[in-house]
Amino acid sequence: METTRQTETWNNPPQENKKIVAGICAILIGGIGVHKFILGYTKEGVIQIILSLISCGVLGIIPFIEGIIYLTKSDAEFYETYQVNKRPWF
Incomplete structure (x- = not known):
């Protein structure tokens, strides 16, 4: 059984996972919503x-929780949820 491996070419760049950057931000x-802009929202x-x-910053707990959620998801799950399916909140 032969498996195919996606190769990097000029018209097919590798997909970038922004999980760590978005989670830490x-x-x-x-x-200030930086993580939303990083993900394209x-x-x-x-x-x-x-x-x-x-x-006055009280709702800053929401992005804190989002950051923890981002960092606890697997790379594949994060990529599928937030970058492919474009789920903007939680």
Whole structure:
């Protein structure tokens, strides 16, 4: 049985997993929505900034929890959930 391996070519670059960067940014500076922008969720990033300003940072617990969730998922599960299926919240 022959298995095929995806090779890197000019028109088929390897997929980038942003799990570590998004998770650490969510934990450290999540109140300003940086982790949302890293994952490509511009609208949700702006919403996160507005919620942080309105609540004077109290809702900063939400990105902290998101960061922990990001870091505890397996690489494949994170990639499938947040980068392929584009699930913006939790």
